Amino acid sequence: MSTFFGAVADDFTGATDLGALLARSGVPVSLRVGVPNGEPEDDTAPLEVIALKCRTAGVDEAVAESRAALAWLRKAGAQRFFWKYCSTFDSTASGNIGPVAEALMEDLSVRQTIYCPAFPENGRAVFMGNLFVGDQPLAESPMRDHPLTPMRDSNLMRLLAPQVTLPVGHANRLVIAKGSVALKTHLDTLSLEGVAHVVVDAVGNDDLHTIAEACRDMTFLTGGSALAMNLPDLWADFVTARADGNAAVSQVEEGPAIVLSGSCSMMTNRQVADYKAKGHQSFLLDPVTLAENGSEAVIAWLNSQQTTASPIIYATAEPDAVRAAQDRLGAEHAGRVVEDALAACAVVARDRGVRRFVVAGGETSGAVTKALEIDRLRIGNEIAPGVPWCYATSGGHTVAITLKSGNFGNATFFTDALERLDR
Ligand SMILES: Nc1ncnc2c1ncn2[C@@H]1O[C@H](COP(=O)(O)OP(=O)(O)O)[C@@H](O)[C@H]1O
């Protein structure tokens, strides 16, 4: 099957989110973890997504990995490209959203791209260049206290400008309201003025449709998963393979389950509390203890549990506790010891027969997926918007795994996930 669309995602939850929204079109999607070794083979899908773990990596590393992913996608035959980042525009002050976009633009010889992280089904809207999370501007939302990428400005042009070398512009909601032709004209005008990076407003799904229509012929787009959702339908002339209207794989996967949570988002805090309140055995990881004593205690605890009881291991904590751990260890070290511990637990759990993994947090998902040596994910049905069950091979076993973005799902997500796995 020849590839038409190739996407690079900056984290693993983001990649499965994108995979799920593309799969809604019914066009087959393939999700690869990391840049594949070797040349593309005959098994490529019309829509290919490569998951990287580069959101918080150094700029040089993120750029190099993304370029390698792009090169692989081009070899697979892709003609349209997408850079997927978080619907809350998570990035450090220096990157990596802008630097990766500019590097990929250079490799593809394109003069202009757009930036639209809006995801209305999950309450993310861009209005007059400002990103909203529900009713709150990004910088007043809980993203203000993210452990690794605290977002302290809501204005996307201001966030992007220091990350790029070429001019940043804007297509506001009034332009979008005039329709796709008006947007296209506006983008062309900006391009003549030398504007390479255009933040585009979108409040609802209709806006995203207008944007997709206007930009369907652009070689390279950047944004959240919802921007990409409408593209496969608009490319019907090029993307013909469909799986009876639903590309999501439906698969029976039984066996014990575990919940591993390293996200500290407000929603994940609620999800952990809900799951514990339902009586599941739980182990709270403390970064300072992990830094001093390693993962032995949690692994001993895990080995003492009946895995059939679907236990939860979590480091999820409120902002004050996260800050206290970071003050002691530094943000990066605190994050890493937690990720390492959860990754080690995933391997122990798998070796004890666990076959269903619910993982919360983007960086956490990257660490767990890598430890499980998963190199490809088949996208299954969505549990919540942007959070599908996925199927993979790990250690010679088929496993079901869901990678939940910190902010996605409702309070009962963990039990919803276990109940809604096709069985
Ligand atoms: N109690 C804690 N103190 C400090 N850092 C933590 C704590 N718990 C988790 N972390 C780290 O916070 C980061 C959360 O990021 P991530 O997994 O991407 O979640 P999200 O999807 O909510 O952004 C991870 O690096 C994780 O290891």
Ligand SMILES: O=C(O)[C@@H](O)C(=O)COP(=O)(O)O
């Ligand atoms: O776009 C989104 O919000 C998600 O797909 C995403 O990238 C999630 O990142 P995390 O919140 O770090 O899991």
